[in-house]
Amino acid sequence: MHNQHSHKQQLHDAGFTIIDDVFTPQELSAISQAITAADASSPAFRKTEDLFAIRQCLQNIPALPSLVFTPALKAIIHQFFGADYFIVKSIYFDKPAQSNWFVAWHQDLTISVDRKAALPGYGPWTVKQQQFGVQPPLEVLENIFTIRIHLDDTDSSNGALRVIPGSHRKGVYRPETINWSVETVSVCNVQKGGIMIMRPLLLHASDRATGNTNRRVLHLEFSNIILPPEIAWAEYLPN
Numbered sequence: 368m369h370n371q372h373s374h375k376q377q378l379h380d381a382g383f384t385i386i387d388d389v390f391t392p393q394e395l396s397a398i399s400q401a402i403t404a405a406d407a408s409s410p411a412f413r414k415t416e417d418l419f420a421i422r423q424c425l426q427n428i429p430a431l432p433s434l435v436f437t438p439a440l441k442a443i444i445h446q447f448f449g450a451d452y453f454i455v456k457s458i459y460f461d462k463p464a465q466s467n468w469f470v471a472w473h474q475d476l477t478i479s480v481d482r483k484a485a486l487p488g489y490g491p492w493t494v495k496q497q498q499f500g501v502q503p504p505l506e507v508l509e510n511i512f513t514i515r516i517h518l519d520d521t522d523s524s525n526g527a528l529r530v531i532p533g534s535h536r537k538g539v540y541r542p543e544t545i546n547w548s549v550e551t552v553s554v555c556n557v558q559k560g561g562i563m564i565m566r567p568l569l570l571h572a573s574d575r576a577t578g579n580t581n582r583r584v585l586h587l588e589f590s591n592i593i594l595p596p597e598i599a600w601a602e603y604l605p606n
Contacts, residue, residue: 382535382569475567524578
Protein backbone atom coordinates (compact mmCIF):
# COMPACT_ATOMS: atom_id res chain seq x y z
CA MET A 368 0.00 0.00 0.00
CA HIS A 369 1.15 3.53 -0.73
CA ASN A 370 2.38 5.69 2.10
CA GLN A 371 -0.91 7.48 2.43
CA HIS A 372 0.20 9.97 5.08
CA SER A 373 3.11 11.34 3.04
CA HIS A 374 0.90 11.62 -0.08
CA LYS A 375 -1.75 13.50 1.92
CA GLN A 376 0.90 15.80 3.37
CA GLN A 377 2.34 16.50 -0.07
CA LEU A 378 -1.12 17.24 -1.48
CA HIS A 379 -1.71 19.69 1.36
CA ASP A 380 1.69 21.39 1.20
CA ALA A 381 2.61 21.26 -2.49
CA GLY A 382 -0.90 21.09 -3.99
CA PHE A 383 -0.31 17.78 -5.79
CA THR A 384 0.82 14.21 -5.31
CA ILE A 385 1.48 11.29 -7.66
CA ILE A 386 0.44 7.72 -6.84
CA ASP A 387 1.68 4.91 -9.08
CA ASP A 388 0.01 1.59 -9.95
CA VAL A 389 -3.59 2.54 -9.13
CA PHE A 390 -4.90 0.80 -12.28
CA THR A 391 -3.84 -2.60 -13.62
CA PRO A 392 -3.00 -3.09 -17.32
CA GLN A 393 -6.30 -4.98 -17.72
CA GLU A 394 -8.28 -2.12 -16.19
CA LEU A 395 -6.52 0.41 -18.43
CA SER A 396 -7.22 -1.72 -21.48
CA ALA A 397 -10.95 -1.87 -20.64
CA ILE A 398 -11.05 1.94 -20.17
CA SER A 399 -9.26 2.49 -23.50
CA GLN A 400 -11.63 0.13 -25.30
CA ALA A 401 -14.71 1.91 -23.90
CA ILE A 402 -13.35 5.28 -25.09
CA THR A 403 -12.45 3.92 -28.54
CA ALA A 404 -15.91 2.38 -28.93
CA ALA A 405 -17.72 5.61 -28.02
CA ASP A 406 -19.87 7.46 -30.53
CA ALA A 407 -17.58 10.23 -31.74
CA SER A 408 -20.39 12.12 -33.49
CA SER A 409 -21.51 13.62 -30.16
CA PRO A 410 -21.04 17.41 -29.83
CA ALA A 411 -19.06 16.68 -26.63
CA PHE A 412 -16.23 15.31 -28.81
CA ARG A 413 -13.62 17.73 -30.06
CA LYS A 414 -11.00 16.52 -32.50
CA THR A 415 -8.12 18.49 -34.00
CA GLU A 416 -4.64 17.46 -35.11
CA ASP A 417 -3.31 18.61 -31.75
CA LEU A 418 -5.97 17.47 -29.32
CA PHE A 419 -8.83 15.04 -28.97
CA ALA A 420 -11.12 15.77 -26.06
CA ILE A 421 -14.42 14.40 -24.75
CA ARG A 422 -16.27 16.65 -22.31
CA GLN A 423 -18.54 15.09 -19.68
CA CYS A 424 -16.96 11.79 -20.69
CA LEU A 425 -18.47 9.83 -17.79
CA GLN A 426 -21.96 10.74 -19.02
CA ASN A 427 -21.18 10.50 -22.73
CA ILE A 428 -19.60 7.03 -22.39
CA PRO A 429 -21.98 5.11 -20.11
CA ALA A 430 -19.60 2.14 -19.80
CA LEU A 431 -16.86 4.32 -18.33
CA PRO A 432 -17.86 5.05 -14.70
CA SER A 433 -17.92 1.41 -13.62
CA LEU A 434 -14.49 0.87 -15.24
CA VAL A 435 -12.93 4.00 -13.74
CA PHE A 436 -14.27 3.69 -10.19
CA THR A 437 -12.34 0.60 -9.21
CA PRO A 438 -12.08 -0.38 -5.53
CA ALA A 439 -8.55 1.09 -5.50
CA LEU A 440 -9.67 4.48 -6.83
CA LYS A 441 -12.72 4.58 -4.56
CA ALA A 442 -10.49 3.89 -1.54
CA ILE A 443 -8.19 6.78 -2.51
CA ILE A 444 -11.14 9.16 -2.95
CA HIS A 445 -12.52 8.27 0.49
CA GLN A 446 -9.13 8.46 2.20
CA PHE A 447 -8.04 11.75 0.62
CA PHE A 448 -11.30 13.68 0.24
CA GLY A 449 -13.97 11.99 2.35
CA ALA A 450 -17.10 9.97 1.62
CA ASP A 451 -19.27 12.98 0.72
CA TYR A 452 -17.34 14.05 -2.41
CA PHE A 453 -18.95 13.69 -5.85
CA ILE A 454 -17.87 14.25 -9.46
CA VAL A 455 -18.45 17.74 -10.87
CA LYS A 456 -16.40 17.52 -14.08
CA SER A 457 -14.96 14.79 -16.29
CA ILE A 458 -12.87 15.32 -19.42
CA TYR A 459 -10.87 12.86 -21.52
CA PHE A 460 -7.80 14.32 -23.25
CA ASP A 461 -5.68 12.66 -25.90
CA LYS A 462 -2.67 14.71 -26.88
CA PRO A 463 -1.31 12.89 -29.96
CA ALA A 464 2.39 12.36 -30.60
CA GLN A 465 4.04 15.52 -31.96
CA SER A 466 1.07 17.62 -30.95
CA ASN A 467 1.71 21.36 -30.91
CA TRP A 468 -0.87 21.77 -28.16
CA PHE A 469 0.53 23.56 -25.15
CA VAL A 470 -1.07 25.26 -22.19
CA ALA A 471 0.44 28.38 -20.60
CA TRP A 472 0.65 28.85 -16.83
CA HIS A 473 -2.84 28.98 -15.33
CA GLN A 474 -5.11 27.93 -12.49
CA ASP A 475 -8.40 26.09 -13.08
CA LEU A 476 -10.72 28.89 -11.99
CA THR A 477 -14.08 27.96 -13.50
CA ILE A 478 -16.76 25.43 -12.70
CA SER A 479 -19.41 24.11 -15.11
CA VAL A 480 -23.02 24.86 -14.14
CA ASP A 481 -26.45 24.37 -15.68
CA ARG A 482 -27.47 28.02 -16.18
CA LYS A 483 -26.46 31.63 -15.71
CA ALA A 484 -27.74 33.52 -12.68
CA ALA A 485 -26.91 36.81 -10.98
CA LEU A 486 -25.16 35.64 -7.82
CA PRO A 487 -22.81 37.65 -5.62
CA GLY A 488 -19.27 36.29 -5.80
CA TYR A 489 -19.93 34.36 -9.04
CA GLY A 490 -18.37 35.71 -12.25
CA PRO A 491 -17.15 36.26 -14.88
CA TRP A 492 -19.37 33.90 -16.90
CA THR A 493 -18.59 32.05 -20.13
CA VAL A 494 -20.63 29.81 -22.40
CA LYS A 495 -19.14 27.14 -24.69
CA GLN A 496 -21.30 24.62 -26.56
CA GLN A 497 -24.33 25.33 -24.35
CA GLN A 498 -22.10 24.80 -21.33
CA PHE A 499 -22.09 27.60 -18.76
CA GLY A 500 -18.84 28.25 -16.96
CA VAL A 501 -18.31 30.63 -14.06
CA GLN A 502 -15.61 31.60 -11.61
CA PRO A 503 -17.12 30.82 -8.20
CA PRO A 504 -16.06 32.23 -4.81
CA LEU A 505 -12.60 31.19 -3.68
CA GLU A 506 -13.90 28.77 -1.03
CA VAL A 507 -15.60 26.69 -3.73
CA LEU A 508 -12.35 26.44 -5.71
CA GLU A 509 -10.34 25.66 -2.58
CA ASN A 510 -12.68 22.75 -1.90
CA ILE A 511 -12.23 20.98 -5.27
CA PHE A 512 -9.85 18.06 -5.82
CA THR A 513 -8.75 16.95 -9.30
CA ILE A 514 -7.67 13.40 -10.15
CA ARG A 515 -5.82 12.85 -13.42
CA ILE A 516 -5.76 9.19 -14.45
CA HIS A 517 -2.87 8.50 -16.82
CA LEU A 518 -3.49 5.96 -19.59
CA ASP A 519 0.06 6.46 -20.95
CA ASP A 520 3.48 7.07 -19.45
CA THR A 521 3.79 10.83 -19.24
CA ASP A 522 7.04 12.76 -19.06
CA SER A 523 8.53 15.97 -20.40
CA SER A 524 8.75 14.53 -23.95
CA ASN A 525 4.97 14.19 -24.32
CA GLY A 526 3.79 17.23 -22.48
CA ALA A 527 3.75 16.28 -18.80
CA LEU A 528 2.27 18.92 -16.52
CA ARG A 529 4.63 21.42 -14.97
CA VAL A 530 3.47 22.86 -11.66
CA ILE A 531 4.52 25.51 -9.14
CA PRO A 532 4.41 23.71 -5.77
CA GLY A 533 2.52 25.59 -3.06
CA SER A 534 0.90 28.07 -5.45
CA HIS A 535 -2.55 26.66 -4.60
CA ARG A 536 -2.42 28.39 -1.22
CA LYS A 537 -2.10 31.90 -2.63
CA GLY A 538 -5.67 32.46 -3.80
CA VAL A 539 -6.15 33.67 -7.35
CA TYR A 540 -2.57 34.02 -8.60
CA ARG A 541 -2.33 35.82 -11.94
CA PRO A 542 0.28 34.14 -14.17
CA GLU A 543 1.79 37.50 -15.16
CA THR A 544 2.59 38.18 -11.50
CA ILE A 545 4.50 34.92 -10.87
CA ASN A 546 7.60 35.80 -8.90
CA TRP A 547 10.17 33.50 -10.50
CA SER A 548 12.83 34.50 -7.98
CA VAL A 549 10.93 32.62 -5.26
CA GLU A 550 8.85 30.03 -7.13
CA THR A 551 10.12 26.65 -8.31
CA VAL A 552 8.81 24.32 -11.01
CA SER A 553 8.19 20.58 -10.74
CA VAL A 554 7.64 18.32 -13.77
CA CYS A 555 4.95 15.73 -13.03
CA ASN A 556 6.07 12.46 -14.60
CA VAL A 557 3.31 9.89 -14.14
CA GLN A 558 3.53 6.25 -15.16
CA LYS A 559 0.78 4.54 -17.10
CA GLY A 560 -1.79 3.37 -14.57
CA GLY A 561 -0.80 6.02 -12.05
CA ILE A 562 -2.75 9.06 -10.95
CA MET A 563 -1.96 12.62 -10.06
CA ILE A 564 -4.15 14.31 -7.46
CA MET A 565 -4.03 18.08 -7.55
CA ARG A 566 -5.75 21.22 -6.34
CA PRO A 567 -7.24 23.34 -9.16
CA LEU A 568 -5.62 26.51 -7.77
CA LEU A 569 -2.17 24.96 -8.29
CA LEU A 570 -0.52 26.91 -11.12
CA HIS A 571 0.16 24.46 -13.95
CA ALA A 572 1.25 24.41 -17.58
CA SER A 573 2.18 21.87 -20.24
CA ASP A 574 4.58 22.02 -23.16
CA ARG A 575 4.27 20.88 -26.74
CA ALA A 576 5.07 17.22 -27.26
CA THR A 577 8.54 16.48 -28.63
CA GLY A 578 8.45 12.68 -28.55
CA ASN A 579 6.52 10.03 -30.44
CA THR A 580 3.98 8.90 -27.86
CA ASN A 581 0.41 9.90 -27.10
CA ARG A 582 -0.61 11.34 -23.78
CA ARG A 583 -4.08 10.16 -22.77
CA VAL A 584 -5.50 11.45 -19.50
CA LEU A 585 -8.87 11.25 -17.74
CA HIS A 586 -9.39 14.48 -15.79
CA LEU A 587 -11.94 14.22 -12.95
CA GLU A 588 -12.94 16.99 -10.54
CA PHE A 589 -14.64 16.38 -7.19
CA SER A 590 -16.45 18.65 -4.72
CA ASN A 591 -18.77 18.23 -1.75
CA ILE A 592 -20.31 21.69 -1.97
CA ILE A 593 -23.98 22.16 -2.80
CA LEU A 594 -24.21 25.29 -4.97
CA PRO A 595 -26.73 28.12 -4.35
CA PRO A 596 -30.30 27.10 -5.33
CA GLU A 597 -30.28 29.30 -8.47
CA ILE A 598 -27.66 27.09 -10.15
CA ALA A 599 -26.50 23.46 -10.11
CA TRP A 600 -23.38 21.57 -11.17
CA ALA A 601 -23.70 20.85 -14.90
CA GLU A 602 -22.20 17.45 -14.30
CA TYR A 603 -23.06 15.67 -11.09
CA LEU A 604 -22.21 12.06 -10.41
CA PRO A 605 -22.61 10.75 -6.88
CA ASN A 606 -19.67 8.74 -5.68
